Every structure is written in C-alpha cells, then in structure tokens.
Amino acid sequence: MTMTTEAKASTRERLLEAAATLTYREGTGVGIQALCQAAGVSKRSLYQLFDSKDELLAVSLERGAPAYKAWLLPPAGDDRSPRERILHVFGQLESQSAAPDFQGCRYLAVQIELKDPTHPASRVARGVKDDLTGFFRAEADRGGARDPDLLARQLMLIFDGASARAGVGADDLAGLVSPTVGGLLDAAGLR
Amino acid sequence: MTMTTEAKASTRERLLEAAATLTYREGTGVGIQALCQAAGVSKRSLYQLFDSKDELLAVSLERGAPAYKAWLLPPAGDDRSPRERILHVFGQLESQSAAPDFQGCRYLAVQIELKDPTHPASRVARGVKDDLTGFFRAEADRGGARDPDLLARQLMLIFDGASARAGVGADDLAGLVSPTVGGLLDAAGLR
DNA sequence: ACCAACATAAACCGATCGGTTTCCGCTTCT
DNA sequence: AGAAGCGGAAACCGATCGGTTTATGTTGGT
Numbered sequence: 040m041t042m043t044t045e046a047k048a049s050t051r052e053r054l055l056e057a058a059a060t061l062t063y064r065e066g067t068g069v070g071i072q073a074l075c076q077a078a079g080v081s082k083r084s085l086y087q088l089f090d091s092k093d094e095l096l097a098v099s100l101e102r103g104a105p106a107y108k109a110w111l112l113p114p115a116g117d118d119r120s121p122r123e124r125i126l127h128v129f130g131q132l133e134s135q136s137a138a139p140d141f142q143g144c145r146y147l148a149v150q151i152e153l154k155d156p157t158h159p160a161s162r163v164a165r166g167v168k169d170d171l172t173g174f175f176r177a178e179a180d181r182g183g184a185r186d187p188d189l190l191a192r193q194l195m196l197i198f199d200g201a202s203a204r205a206g207v208g209a210d211d212l213a214g215l216v217s218p219t220v221g222g223l224l225d226a227a228g229l230r
Numbered sequence: 231m232t233m234t235t236e237a238k239a240s241t242r243e244r245l246l247e248a249a250a251t252l253t254y255r256e257g258t259g260v261g262i263q264a265l266c267q268a269a270g271v272s273k274r275s276l277y278q279l280f281d282s283k284d285e286l287l288a289v290s291l292e293r294g295a296p297a298y299k300a301w302l303l304p305p306a307g308d309d310r311s312p313r314e315r316i317l318h319v320f321g322q323l324e325s326q327s328a329a330p331d332f333q334g335c336r337y338l339a340v341q342i343e344l345k346d347p348t349h350p351a352s353r354v355a356r357g358v359k360d361d362l363t364g365f366f367r368a369e370a371d372r373g374g375a376r377d378p379d380l381l382a383r384q385l386m387l388i389f390d391g392a393s394a395r396a397g398v399g400a401d402d403l404a405g406l407v408s409p410t411v412g413g414l415l416d417a418a419g420l421r
Numbered sequence: 422a423c424c425a426a427c428a429t430a431a432a433c434c435g436a437t438c439g440g441t442t443t444c445c446g447c448t449t450c451t
Numbered sequence: 452a453g454a455a456g457c458g459g460a461a462a463c464c465g466a467t468c469g470g471t472t473t474a475t476g477t478t479g480g481t
Contacts, residue, residue: 050457050458064345065345066343066345068259070437070438070439071438071439071440072437072438072439079459080458080459081458081459081460081461082439082440082441082459082460082461083441083442083443083458083459083460083461084457084458084459085440086439086440086441087457087458091439091440092439092440142345143342147394147398148342150398150400151334151339151342151343151394151397151398152257152342152343154255154256154257154333156398156399165398165400168400189405189406189409192401192406193406193410195391195395195400195401196387196388196391196392196395196401196406196407196410197387197388197391198391199390199391199394199395200386200387200388200389200390200391200392200394201387201391203338203342203390203391203394204386204387204390206342207338207341207342207347207356208347209341209356209359209386210383210386210387214380215380215383215384215387216387218380219384219387219414222413222414222417223410223413226413226417241427241428261467261468261469262468262469262470263467263468263469270429271428271429272428272429272430272431273430273431273469273470273471274428274429274430274471274472274473275427275428275429276470277469277470277471278427278428282469282470283469283470
C-alpha cells in the first residue's frame with residue numbers, strides 16, 4: 040500500500056485553496072488559467088480531479104464551510120447564554136470586517152454573482168446560509184424568544200446587510216452591529 | 231433645425247435600456263454582443279456613442295438613478311412624519327421584492343460583482359447608495375432621533391440586508407421588514 | 422435629385438474563455 | 452534496472468471576449 044493515510048493531498052488541496060482565494064478576491068469569473076497558475080497545477084490535473092470549473096468552485100466552497108462555521112459560530116458545548124452566543128457571531132463578523140482584504144461574506148457574494156440558484160456553487164452557498172439561519176433560530180428558541188423564526192430572519196438581515204455594506208466599503212461596522220443586534224434581542228425578549 | 235425637441239432618442243436609449251435590463255438579469259459580465267442584439271443596435275453605433283462597455287454600464291446606471299429614487303423615496307414636499315417617510319422606503323422595497331424577476335438592489339449587486347471600487351459603474355452605484363443614506367439621516371435628524379447618523383447606518387444595514395436576502399431568494403421579507411424597522415425607529419426615539 | 426449623416430451587418434483583430442490532448446519528466450514500486 | 456503512472460508544460464480546440472473597421476444601406480435636408 041502506498042501511504043493511504045497521512046497523505047499530502049497536495050495537488051487537489053492547492054487547487055481548492057487557490058479557488059477559494061481567487062474567487063473571493065476577483066469573483067467567480069476568474070479564469071481557470073489564473074486558477075491553475077496560482078495553484079501551480081496544470082489544467083490537465085485540474086480536469087482529472089474535477090469535472091468542470093463549476094464543480095471546482097462548488098467543492099472549494101464546500102470544503103471551506105466547516106472552517107468558516109468553526110470560526111464564526113461559538114463552540115457547541117458553550118456555557119454562555121443564547122444572547123452571548125448570538126453576539127459572538129456578530130463579533131466575529133465585525134472583527135473580520137476590519138481586515139484589509141475583507142470583501143463581505145463569500146457565500147452571499149457567490150449567490151449574487153452567479154444569478155443562477157441551481158448552479159452547484161450557489162447551492163453550496165445557500166446551504167451554508169441556511170445553517171447559519173438554523174443556528175440563530177435554535178439559539179432564539181433556547182433563549183425563549185417571542186418569535187424565534189422571526190428573530191432568526193432578522194438576524195440574518197443584519198448579518199448579510201453588515202457583510203455586504205462592509206464588503207463594499209460602505210461602512211466599517213464599528214459601533215453599529217452590537218447595539219443593533221442587542222436592540223433586536225431585547226425586543227424579542229431574549230433572556 | 232432638425233427636430234431638437236420631441237426627439238426619439240432611439241438608438242442611445244435602446245442601448246441604455248438594454249444595458250439596464252441585461253446587466254441586472256445576467257450580471258455585469260454580459261457581453262456587448264448580447265447587449266447590442268437586445269438593443270437592436272450595431273457594435274459600431276455602440277462605440278461611437280460610448281467609449282467603452284464600462285462607460286455604457288456607468289451611464290446606464292446613472293440614467294436609471296433618478297427614476298429609482300423617485301420610485302423609492304417619498305415625494306419631497308410630503309406632509310408625512312419622518313417615521314412614515316422612512317417606512318415608505320421599506321414598503322417600496324418589500325413590494326418590489328415580490329416581483330418574480332426581483333434580484334435585489336442593482337446598485338449593491340454592481341458593487342459586489344465589480345470588486346473594483348474605482349470602476350465607473352461602481353462609483354455611480356456608490357453615489358446612489360450614499361444618497362439613500364443621506365435621505366435616512368436627514369429624516370432621522372428631522373424626527374429627532376437620538377443618534378441620526380447611527381440610525382441612518384442601521385437603516386442601510388436593513389435595506390441592503392433585506393435587498394440581498396430577497397434578491398437571492400433566501401427570504402420573501404413578508405412580515406419581516408416593517409416590524410424590524412419599526413423597532414429600530416422606536417429604539418432611536420423617533421417621534 | 423443629390424448629398425451628407427447616420428446605422429446596420431459583418432468581417433476582422435488579438436486575447437482569453439472553458440476544456441482537451443499530446444508529450445515528456447519525474448517519482449515510486451517491483 | 453525496468454515498468455507504470457502521476458503531474459507539469461504547452462499546443463490545441465471552437466467559442467467568445469472587448470473593440471475596430473469596411474462596406475452597404477437608409478434616411479432626411481436642401
């Protein structure tokens with residue numbers, strides 16, 4: 040057997056990483072030539088690892104999702120209150136928005152750029168967004184919100200709005216997100 | 231004189247209209263071939279009316295801005311309260327979001343698609359967004375909000391968030407926007 | 422009736438698109 | 452050492468990109 044475990048997984052990983060980086064910075068319209076060059080991989084290798092550019096984008100987005108969630112969401116077995124756990128998410132967003140290369144939530148951007156909701160990458164993006172909505176609703180529920188579904192939708196409104204505004208450089212979110220979310224949680228009666 | 235008034239303005243107008251329609255539906259990446267075909271105009275005419283595709287996009291966006299504002303904002307000499315005037319904007323957004331071909335705010339989409347903020351079309355889009363922010367701030371001020379600047383930023387958060395969420399089909403905004411904005415206005419002490 | 426301006430269709434330009442194929446070097450196993 | 456296969460470089464495919472040019476109407480003014 041040829042080292043089944045431990046694997047370096049290099050060529051595929053480099054492609055996925057390059058796809059993640061370049062499509063975020065330049066949009067989903069980046070050429071596969073640029074992708075391959077950035078990854079140091081030949082087009083030949085690309086097309087024997089993936090069926091198409093679309094699939095590469097989708098897999099790249101999907102592979103990055105767990106890390107994104109792990110970074111955005113609080114640990115599962117957290118002892119903090121739902122309120123604090125929800126605010127944690129927005130704190131992460133706000134801190135990320137300070138980065139010089141921040142361009143907003145990549146999953147939202149992908150859905151906007153690829154107008155077609157049936158595009159594989161768009162489907163993956165929608166799934167990630169749905170997961171975040173689910174987190175909000177679960178916490179809203181746990182915190183005894185008056186209308187957990189409504190609160191979850193409101194939080195997503197703020198999340199995507201903040202992400203988009205900061206992503207296009209229209210706002211830096213400083214002193215904006217926390218009070219807004221706080222007000223929402225108060226109004227929802229989140230204990 | 232060759233009919234200075236009354237003008238049919240056909241060729242240029244058709245191009246601007248086609249640009250508005252197609253870039254909204256398909257994104258800023260549409261080819262000029264498709265643009266010309268939709269407008270029933272030759273590429274030659276395009277390039278003697280505009281310097282480049284980028285300029286065409288920018289002019290198209292700019293030409294549509296007054297109509298957009300007229301539709302979105304309440305009449306200038308309105309006798310309604312600031313609160314009602316602000317809610318009018320969100321009512322318009324919500325009603326627009328029901329349309330089957332709604333894809334979110336085109337000015338936000340343009341900024342996200344063209345990552346480059348110096349792109350002429352991106353500059354135009356930013357200007358329109360700034361105008362809306364200015365409207366919110368003016369109304370917040372007039373209504374005696376505790377912190378008019380903060381309220382304006384919050385309202386833009388909601389506006390862009392709602393536009394993006396509805397645009398990608400993640401939410402239909404029904405029963406979501408009005409209570410959320412209402413809560414914000416209450417919290418800001420808008421009389 | 423003639424002329425000038427404008428708009429069209431279509432060929433053309435070099436560059437790039439997504440995707441395929443050929444060739445060749447390098448590693449790795451036997 | 453020899454065989455097998457992975458992966459990189461690069462040519463190649465037809466199509467399209469943004470943009471230019473030529474040649475052919477078509478129109479309206481005098």
